[in-house]
Amino acid sequence: MLYVEAQRPELSTAGLGPRIEVGLAGPTFAPGEDVVGQVSVYLPAAVRARGVRLVLRTEQTTPASVLPRTLLEREALLAGHIWEGHLRALELAARRLLKIEREEDLIWLVAGVTRWTFRFRLDPLHPVRPDDGGASVLNELIAYVDIPAEADLVARTSLHIVRPKP
Numbered sequence: 001m002l003y004v005e006a007q008r009p010e011l012s013t014a015g016l017g018p019r020i021e022v023g024l025a026g027p028t029f030a031p032g033e034d035v036v037g038q039v040s041v042y043l044p045a046a047v048r049a050r051g052v053r054l055v056l057r058t059e060q061t062t063p064a065s066v067l068p069r070t071l072l073e074r075e076a077l078l079a080g081h082i083w084e085g086h087l088r089a090l091e092l093a094a095r096r097l098l099k100i101e102r103e104e105d106l107i108w109l110v111a112g113v114t115r116w117t118f119r120f121r122l123d124p125l126h127p128v129r130p131d132d133g134g135a136s137v138l139n140e141l142i143a144y145v146d147i148p149a150e151a152d153l154v155a156r157t158s159l160h161i162v163r164p165k166p
Helices: 085-097
Strands: 002-006 019-024 034-043 047-049 051-061 069-080 107-109 112-121 136-146 153-158
Touching (some): 002 069, 051 112
Antiparallel strands (some): 002 112, 051 136, 136 153
């Protein structure tokens, strides 16, 4: 379960372009612990967007692998509308490809700084780096603003997950 608290928008600092940042409340986390952080969106002008999303992605690389293998990927909505199943997602993808946007699918993100504080519990069985050191496990939080007909705003941060202490 993801808990999200939206903060009231603040006035933007002038002269800076649009950007998004992800911050974490601690340097490391263990399976079963709560991950707490904040997503901040800085906009010099209001924009229409499909949503603001947060993705947790865990990938594993071994000495024998050419490409990383995705072990886990979870996406959560911070602002916007939920995609209601696979058919709705396919419909949105087709309209996106054809550059057909419906007004009810978009939200306004106001000029200034908007922040969302989030908290979620890592699964007690969340993958961590194996003891033998033969594989590398990368955990990443990706926040993005999905903006039609423009490049999305994207921010990434490593989520350092360590073995729980005995």
